[in-house]
Amino acid sequence: MRIAVCISGASGALYAKRLIEFLNGKVELFVVVSDEAKKIFKNETGVSIDNFLKDKDVKYYDNRDFYSPLASGSFIVDAGIVIPCSVKSLSAIANGFASNMIYRFADVCIKENRKLVLVVRETPLSAIHLENMLKLAHLGVTILPPIPAFYSKPQTIDDIVNFVVGKVLDLVGIDNSIYKRWQ
Numbered sequence: 001m002r003i004a005v006c007i008s009g010a011s012g013a014l015y016a017k018r019l020i021e022f023l024n025g026k027v028e029l030f031v032v033v034s035d036e037a038k039k040i041f042k043n044e045t046g047v048s049i050d051n052f053l054k055d056k057d058v059k060y061y062d063n064r065d066f067y068s069p070l071a072s073g074s075f076i077v078d079a080g081i082v083i084p085c086s087v088k089s090l091s092a093i094a095n096g097f098a099s100n101m102i103y104r105f106a107d108v109c110i111k112e113n114r115k116l117v118l119v120v121r122e123t124p125l126s127a128i129h130l131e132n133m134l135k136l137a138h139l140g141v142t143i144l145p146p147i148p149a150f151y152s153k154p155q156t157i158d159d160i161v162n163f164v165v166g167k168v169l170d171l172v173g174i175d176n177s178i179y180k181r182w183q
Helices: 013-023 035-045 049-053 087-094 101-111 127-138 157-171
Strands: 002-007 028-033 058-062 079-085 115-120
Touching: 002 013, 002 101, 013 028, 013 035, 013 049, 013 079, 013 157, 028 035, 028 101, 035 049, 079 087, 079 101, 087 101, 087 115, 087 127, 101 115, 115 127, 115 157
Parallel strands: 002 028, 002 079, 028 058, 079 115
Antiparallel strands: none
């Protein structure tokens, strides 16, 4: 299975970090990170994205690299995940503004009818945000705001992160047991 994980410039680097940790070695993994996301990742995790990825089995592409295979619809991936997805990225994707590799890759997923999950990280949501989400949902994109469930009685931040990441994995068809499911 081929999965692309795109990290945009919104708070929520822990979600992306945990997702990549889980997928590493289980799928063919591609990663694209925006410049802002690099700063946020370092701030929120204490490690640079380059250092985090250096011992991972991933193909890592610059967000400006339009020669990446992810830029082409003829390159098959099973799913794309933008985690976290800033509302700037949401807007660009919703309006076909493919000015970087994250937006272009999302555009390719949409035009090729491939699974695309956006973990939109913003609160509160404005009518503009909601309209962009609805527009994308009508096109088959899955919108997954990182809202944890509390029926599992999470004890740690990891429990909350694992719930959201587990839901993402479920949506792209990857078996997991990283969160406590409803019984």
